[in-house]
Amino acid sequence: MIRLKDVSKAYRTGELITPVLENINLSIEQGEFLAIVGPSGSGKSTLLNLIGGLDQADKGHLVVLETELSKLSTKELTIFRSHHFGFIFQSFNLLQSLTVFENISFPLTTLLDERHTKFKVEELLKTIDMFDQKEKYPDQLSGGQKQRVAVARALVVSPKIVFADEPTANLDSKTAQKVLRLMRDMCHHNKTTFIFSTHDPQIMALADRIVTLKDGQIASDERKSL
């Protein structure tokens, strides 16, 4: 499903070149609940951004869903992301001017008609137990509620892969646990691949694979036996 071969990425600031990822080789299969862990600056978020098509590698091959991402134009990449990927962010990144319902339905704007959108979003609202809050705005929600809305928004397009960058960093452990269970259920139920970048031991405990990065390289790749 996802293949990385000798992928490298460096950031340039003037003449200063800072390597972030070096010769990363990695394969991820459908339905995996995978956590990328490592200390700050180890390249977790960069790896997530590369696989998610938000950034481009300097070297190597990155094939996602049998598509070499570097060969897509910006426009093609945007369409590719809208069809196949879901994103969950550390700060939730909900659209402040839209209600819960509108936030979740937003990615479907160009994909589904109004009737199907309503049906799908309402189903998801029930799943995340937010149906009664659908007319509320993000600033009227708690952190846990916001992240559940963000999860629903990521899942509304039935993506093949969901990328979650530190999704529990701004949540208390009880709420984080609830949100993680929700994602775990979605993963098992829909065979959606979840890729996290995290420091959170709760995610590591739930993940069925943990890839550890250190100094821009894969230090370990552990699979848990089910």
Added chain:
Amino acid sequence: MRSLTFAIKNTRKSLRRSVLTASLVSLGVACVFLFFTYAGSFKNQIVGQITNSAMGHIQIHRQGYVESLDNMPLDKNLNNSESQQILNAISLQKNITSISKRLKFSGLISNYVTSTNVRLNGVEPLLEMQTLPALKDRLVSGTFELNENEVVIPEVVAKGMNLKVGDSVVIVTTNDVGSMNAFNFKVRGILGLLSGPGGKDGYVNLKDAQKLLRAEDGTINEIVLRTKSLDELKSNTNSVIQNLKNAGLTSLEVHTWEKLSPFTNISKIIDVLNLSVQIVLISLVLISILNIMIMGVYERIVEIGTLSAIGVAAKYIASVFIWEGVIIGLSGLIGGFIFSLLVIKLGGNFYISFGQQQDILLSPEFHLKDALFISGLVILVSIFAALYPALKAARMKPVDALRG
């Protein structure tokens, strides 16, 4: 969700800032609209007075007459045959609604105690009143129905010589060969002052003027035309010139009121001022919308990154920002119009003085043409102002935008 709906929601979310910016636009729109209406009203009033009570729309003279107009030359008169040829040449022109013949001359007016210079027009009163329909409105007293040996004198002369309607005066003049002549006249009316050429002239019957100047019947030196509409002045004037040319009358000059009146320069200044306030409006709209939209882009940088990450097309992101600019511009436009209409309704008409003229009524009117022009301008400038921030937002790389 349509980009317009999203833009409306975004604008509503930052309501206070949107309202403040829209208020600035409103202020600009109101200033321009009120300036347009009041300046337009002033211009129309003055142009109306000049053309309807003194100069008419178009004047025909023998070549060289206008350049020596201050001396009231009598050696550039048109004889009966020439004036008839001119009238025949333009008689079929349907856009001319009336014609008045004048014999202009200067003379001395005396009340038997004192005397002063006066400029006079010999006219056929009915034709003059048809050609200058507001002439009778300038009458301070008396009437314009001039019989022979009657004179309508300008107010400045009446005041200076303490003359009133019914008083007797003597008018003395010298003709083109230096022969002097004088007649007794009775004051029939007193005309109020008007800025510009002809504003201090008096009137006598054309026959009296011809007798005074010992000119043959039919002698005149000015033909004044009234056309259907001032809006078509240029084309009507060209038609007159062409018809005179076709009739072989080449030693004549044809002038519009604009060429003869110094008010044309004031009118041009008003047009320049109109342009200046338009530039102020454009700047106001451009700067305020550009400012709020750029602020919006920087404040919502993570939101732009999120939209881009979840697969929203760059075109959509750009259109949201453009719509936001247009919504603020439109709100300002509507607010500006409402404010302007309230000012017109409540402040309404008022009087001003212009030169020697008192009590010029400024009566602003709502002109659809002006409203459409201002609306088009504001919408265009709003789009233009939002374009740069919109493109900036659309071109952001999601990974950079998400970093904030």
